[in-house]
Amino acid sequence: MTFPELLSSLSSHAIHGAPPCDLTVRPKSPEVVADVLAACSTDGLRVLIWGAGTHQGIGHRVDPDVVLSTERLDRIVDHRVDDLTLTVQAGVTVGSIASTLRPHGQMAVLPEEEKAATVGGVLAVGASGYGRLRMGPVRDHLLEVLVATGDGRLVRAGAKVVKHVQGYDLMRLSVGSLGSLGVVVEATLKLWPTPRASATVEVAMPPDAGRAFRPQAVLQTRDRTLVMLTGTAEEVEAQADALGGESERGLLWPDQPRPRDGEGLWSVRVPPTLVPEVVDRVPGEFVAQHGVGIVEAPMDGPTAAAMREWLEPLGGVVVLLGGHDALYADPGPWGSDPAALDLQRRIVARFDPDRVVNPGRPAGGI
């Protein structure tokens, strides 16, 4: 079975399971990751980076010579409880971070519903949680990174304090870079106290985000609209009462929509004011993040292509999260080339000159 075939045979978005390649390396230290990449650069080998496999559907397909698994980079390096920082290796999962932090009444700003995903994977694809309406995207909570560059150097950037402007922001540059600079092998995250109370309130359509003051999320699905509230018990109760509607304790995140045969799962990203119009046009199930500008929806190729044609001139993008092979060829995972592609190439050439890590996978085929 070829690698692309195997990927297709896995489920559409959350592709779990063993990494598929004849040669899989599982380095135990950042230094070994750098050594492996240096060697692969020398030999011109193509390396696919594998965390938990939950986001392997994103980007152009890679046909690797080597899979580099981060599963043994599984150490929680340092938790400075009172300073609200956590340093972890790339292979630590979102779920284990949550359970490490829970007894301390703390949380990291990571995708809430992706317990199996690794920190390295979340950062590489730039996946944020539903709470970003209130908390901001994952990239705003990354304080320091250690990156093994494509040509095998170990580069540190940032600092282990909650605020700094110490040199260029290589942290944000690595978030969503899909390995084009190298592999994030260690990361320091900014932590937050867990809100003292939370509630999920079902409100009438259409969603009116303006009625709640700075909610954690306003999510709409085909059936209902949910306002997620966090804060002190007094605030959550007062806000829930003001919204009316049915209220439950805790944050009850909706399930991700499931594609049917022939469909892929797409992330439609638009200026937030366009979300209601996108919702009107998606054909089936969806989860829309009001105020953020993301609608995740299963669509077939022609529908996604039409959506892209409509939205790209308005500043939106339609990105494939997972699906069968044909969708990667047409209409393709990314859409039009990103801004300043030449500049992006010049940057990548200085970190991974032989393009060994996830070659061709990022937007623009870098």
Place this chain on the structure above:
Amino acid sequence: MSLEALAERLRPLLGDAAVLTHPVERHLYSKDAGLRRTEPGLVVLPTSTEEVAAVVRAAADLGVAVVPRGGGSGLTGGAVPSEPAVVVALTRMDEIHEIDAVGRTAWVGPGVINLDLSEVTRPLGLHFAPDPSSQSVCTIGGNVANNAGGPHCLAEGSTVAHILGVELVLPDGEVVVLGGAAPDLPGLDLRGVVVGSEGTLGVVTRVLVKLTPNPPDVRTLLMEFDEVRQAADTVSGIIGAGIVPDALELMDRKTLEVMEAFLHIGLPVDAAAVLLCETSGHPAAVAAEAALCEEVARRCGARAVQVAADEAERQVLWKARKAAFGAVAQMAPDFYLHDVVVPRTTLPEVLDEVYRIAERHDLHIMNVFHAGDGNLHPIMGFDLAEDGVRDAVMAAADELIAVTLSVGGALTGEHGIGTEKRDHLPKVFDEVSLDAQARLREAFDPEGRFNPEHVLPKGSRCADFGRPLPEGAWV
């Protein structure tokens, strides 16, 4: 010489009034709010992206260095040229182009004053969250260049969290738009890199900012302590209790004395320290959070907690905080404002050390800072007319950095590196990491003409840290 040639070429494009060559006019642009001064060779005042691009292209043709400049309120020499350069002053590009009240964004010129933007958007119930103490004079472009902070960054994050996109003139004159109103655009996050790049990657000509809803309610508390350590414990205690207030600002006794002499507002000058604690949001949240903050403060030994009764009282308390830098003149004619970040838990020991350093060098010192972030701002007051005082100030600054780094802190929290901290960078990054920074810069500016000698120390890029060539390879 090439600067004269550049001036000749730019006059017809920008108009004579926008090309400053007279020494007196140029002198006005020779300094920022820090200590260093150099005379810029040429100053231009463009009014549009096209004009900036024309300046940048002409400078590229003639091999002239380019230094972008905003309001000139930076503290690290970021807008002070290090070699003969054209200073591109962006203060005339101060138009608010477009406000989207529903989407809560605005496209603004880099010359828009920070506070002006929040004033303009106030009727829409919105504001621009970053609020450096210089906000009545600093520009959005300068905020972008330095990734500026301010008291409210504790809860809202630094400037970068509020910049959705930038229009940038690259060093070769190409105009690109990075980022946008839609989230997570594919490709590298170049917007994130441009923020905080201190004018070394290009000239920002338009900025797409995120606007934040004005809170329906706000409560401001002034907590008084007999020991600085009690104030520091309160900071940790509040956050440990699950609350991130909007702001947690510490002022020590020296600050209180100086401010009281300046403002006469009844500050508790006999306290060792006060904390200014602000919480905002839904009225129910504000009441509950303020009560909790007060409880923590009292548990940590606060001798009194005052609550601002109304907006006027609140403004007075904030004036005591934000006017601190202006009031230093009460203490000494010159001052040096520092900016370092330490892990919050080390604040008490670091503060003790700061006082010892000042004493050793016979400098006045006041501490007024973002305690919630561990972001210290010791202000050293002195008289430059005194012999040897500059050396003492610099020695004290170096010692402060040594203390900061010894507890695992960062060189700067919000003022930037500029030329002030440049030569300290090798203390926090090894050669390979510095080289990576230089590689990134080189991808934008291969000739190194944008704000040369700023941010990275000389020689950052000279080492070759690539993998060794295979044996027998032809070179």
